[in-house]
Amino acid sequence: MAIPAMAQDMTVGVSVDDWFKYKNRVTRWESEEPFLWEGYMGPLTLADNQTNFILYTVTDITPVEGGANVTFTITYDWENGSVTEGTLVEPVSTANQNLLLIGTDMESGDMVSDTYSFFGMMDYPVRTINSTIDREYASGTRETNVCEYTVDIFGTLYDYVYQWDKATGIRVYYESGGDVAGFGTPYNYTVTSELLETSVTEWTVIPEFTGVVMLSLLIAITIPIVIHKRKTLKY
Numbered sequence: 001m002a003i004p005a006m007a008q009d010m011t012v013g014v015s016v017d018d019w020f021k022y023k024n025r026v027t028r029w030e031s032e033e034p035f036l037w038e039g040y041m042g043p044l045t046l047a048d049n050q051t052n053f054i055l056y057t058v059t060d061i062t063p064v065e066g067g068a069n070v071t072f073t074i075t076y077d078w079e080n081g082s083v084t085e086g087t088l089v090e091p092v093s094t095a096n097q098n099l100l101l102i103g104t105d106m107e108s109g110d111m112v113s114d115t116y117s118f119f120g121m122m123d124y125p126v127r128t129i130n131s132t133i134d135r136e137y138a139s140g141t142r143e144t145n146v147c148e149y150t151v152d153i154f155g156t157l158y159d160y161v162y163q164w165d166k167a168t169g170i171r172v173y174y175e176s177g178g179d180v181a182g183f184g185t186p187y188n189y190t191v192t193s194e195l196l197e198t199s200v201t202e203w204t205v206i207p208e209f210t211g212v213v214m215l216s217l218l219i220a221i222t223i224p225i226v227i228h229k230r231k232t233l234k235y
Contacts, residue, residue: 010103
């Protein structure tokens with residue numbers, strides 16, 4: 001028996017002036033056309049491949065029925081040296097469609113976004129927390145909520161993966177992809193967005209075995225190898 005997901009009031013786990021820095025990148029692009037050719041229509045943007053990072057800063061939190069509206073200033077740091085800004089108002093409720101931020105401490109089966117129609121052309125399903133996993137960071141393990149689903153858009157199946165930090169509700173990882181054949185030249189793609197840094201002071205975002213941790217690990221591995229090599233050469 002299928003049990004429908006239940007809507008619930010969501011609690012915001014971020015504060016004004018909190019910021020979150022992401023790296024977006026296209027990890028797979030297979031097409032006869034170059035990336036985002038002239039006349040391209042689809043889910044990808046230049047920001048997915050031509051930014052050093054994208055910074056989201058919380059500037060306002062307004063309570064509403066079912067949760068709150070959280071306003072972010074978005075700063076795009078482009079590879080060509082320019083910087084641009086935008087604004088995102090994120091409804092932290094089941095009306096959320098962007099899913100950058102969800103409620104705190106949500107559990108498996110909880111609804112994060114109700115079904116909705118995109119301009120009457122395609123229908124998105126109800127999206128719920130599928131599972132909670134442990135995600136490793138330099139500062140330790142943090143519980144992470146996961147949602148994975150597939151949606152049919154004009155005959156193309158798109159796969160989505162979302163991961164949110166359970167304590168704050170902020171998205172730490174996003175992945176989507178599909179084999180698109182319905183819009184001119186066919187193309188296959190995968191795009192990811194991963195949290196790089198945050199101002200949340202108790203949380204070091206750098207994943208385990210990367211950055212300083214990886215450097216320390218490499219040094220620890222390299223020194224014995226060098227010593228062993230010198231001993232071998234000596235004798």
